[in-house]
Amino acid sequence: MKLSDFTRWSNRATEWGQKYLDTLRSRPVRAQVNPGEVIAQLPDRAPEQPEPMERIFADFTRIVPDAMTHWQHPRFFAYFPSNAAPASMVAEQLANTISAQCMLWQTSPAATEIETRMVDWLRDALGLPDHFSGVIQDSATSSTLSAVLTMRERALGWEGVAKGLSSAPRLRIYASSQTHSSIDKAVRLAGIGQDNLVKVACDENCAMRPDALARAIADDRARGYLPAGVVICVGGTSIGASDDVAAIVEVARRENLYSHVDAAWAGSAMICPEFRPLWAGIEGADSIVFNPHKWLGAQFDCSVQFLADPSAQIRTLGLRPDYLQTLGQDEVTNYNEWVIPLGRRFRALKLWFLMRAYGLQGLRERIRNHVAWVAELEREIDALPHFRITSARRLALFTFQYAPPGRDANAATESLLKRINDDGRIYLTQTTHEGQFVIRMTAGSFDTTREDVMSVLDVLRDLATD
Numbered sequence: 001m002k003l004s005d006f007t008r009w010s011n012r013a014t015e016w017g018q019k020y021l022d023t024l025r026s027r028p029v030r031a032q033v034n035p036g037e038v039i040a041q042l043p044d045r046a047p048e049q050p051e052p053m054e055r056i057f058a059d060f061t062r063i064v065p066d067a068m069t070h071w072q073h074p075r076f077f078a079y080f081p082s083n084a085a086p087a088s089m090v091a092e093q094l095a096n097t098i099s100a101q102c103m104l105w106q107t108s109p110a111a112t113e114i115e116t117r118m119v120d121w122l123r124d125a126l127g128l129p130d131h132f133s134g135v136i137q138d139s140a141t142s143s144t145l146s147a148v149l150t151m152r153e154r155a156l157g158w159e160g161v162a163k164g165l166s167s168a169p170r171l172r173i174y175a176s177s178q179t180h181s182s183i184d185k186a187v188r189l190a191g192i193g194q195d196n197l198v199k200v201a202c203d204e205n206c207a208m209r210p211d212a213l214a215r216a217i218a219d220d221r222a223r224g225y226l227p228a229g230v231v232i233c234v235g236g237t238s239i240g241a242s243d244d245v246a247a248i249v250e251v252a253r254r255e256n257l258y259s260h261v262d263a264a265w266a267g268s269a270m271i272c273p274e275f276r277p278l279w280a281g282i283e284g285a286d287s288i289v290f291n292p293h294k295w296l297g298a299q300f301d302c303s304v305q306f307l308a309d310p311s312a313q314i315r316t317l318g319l320r321p322d323y324l325q326t327l328g329q330d331e332v333t334n335y336n337e338w339v340i341p342l343g344r345r346f347r348a349l350k351l352w353f354l355m356r357a358y359g360l361q362g363l364r365e366r367i368r369n370h371v372a373w374v375a376e377l378e379r380e381i382d383a384l385p386h387f388r389i390t391s392a393r394r395l396a397l398f399t400f401q402y403a404p405p406g407r408d409a410n411a412a413t414e415s416l417l418k419r420i421n422d423d424g425r426i427y428l429t430q431t432t433h434e435g436q437f438v439i440r441m442t443a444g445s446f447d448t449t450r451e452d453v454m455s456v457l458d459v460l461r462d463l464a465t466d
Ligand SMILES: *Cc1c(COP(=O)(O)O)cnc(C)c1O
Pocket: 080, 138, 139, 140, 141, 142, 180, 182, 235, 236, 237, 262, 263, 264, 265, 291, 303
């Protein structure tokens, strides 16, 4: 394909995209393919000779869309949403075309400065105090790994990055059982080890008990271990549980531990002041992550990490070899020093388009609607015969079970879920809560409607026929 054909093919792609998005409701949400069906349609080897774009595009439309689960489908109620507001997709197309590698200010002045401004806009929109600055990352997993590495190095006085961990004391990180597996992954990758992630006991709300945290830290110190940090959960993935941020941060401060808050999903809801009690005390945290691609509407991927004092993380992750010096520009921000990869995409552009095209009011209204509709659905499901709510709604997430008389509720719920997802009108996923197999229901697609959310009831009525 020649550069002179770029407009033609971009337009073709855009026209296809508009039609795809307009007709999403008529497609099954979850891909209805079997493993291996796609790879069987692809030749064993790459072509030696160029192929015409016409043929490549035809193969795309023939093979790909039906073999994808449609994350932008308005009846996608699984996992957590991964959104792509139309304006943010346009921004992403522009960033794709410029295709800059935004490691240094010098390699990408506009990307760097828009990033600084967008993180500040988001900080203010979420009601965070202005001592926070931040950086855009690819994922909450990367943001959390950055924070855990910083916990490690801060506790070791930055000896780990210099000498390795072989003679270091045994480091300890604390979190509740409701925290995401990305915390487990971070302690594994940071050389701290899974066995040194202490899962602190929770109270009846699935929130970490501050007294249990304090006791675990004291026990560890008595054994000669080195407590380094605590990961606080706000809106956990399983049932949406949250820790008491103020109480946990207070223990962390008293014990000189670094605190990192994982609000990957729930963070977006904090643009609405009425939801902020959920993370009361957040101003005392050292690090916070949330994913604007999840609920706010930014095209995937886009994770924002706020830092009370970025210098600890920069000292942990930043390197400045000769070939990355920006001569005479010591005062500029080089965001690669804040994160793990050197190369960085221009993710700030889609935040700029997103916040301007919908306004904070428009973004708040969507989240408020999702919460209200999910609350309405929760009441309706609770009233259906043989259904029970297994964890009460937190923001826009609750779980439920199907328990027809004379049947094992776990087995009945699992088989109902399979029928729901084979049916295709909606898409739901499961979790384990208090040892039970339960179905998670969460709404957060950018253009979902009340009718879409309430359609869950029709599907349940049609398919729960045991
Ligand atoms: C989605 C999620 C993550 C992982 O996010 P990635 O960006 O995919 O790494 C971590 N924590 C919570 C609470 C989440 O909801």
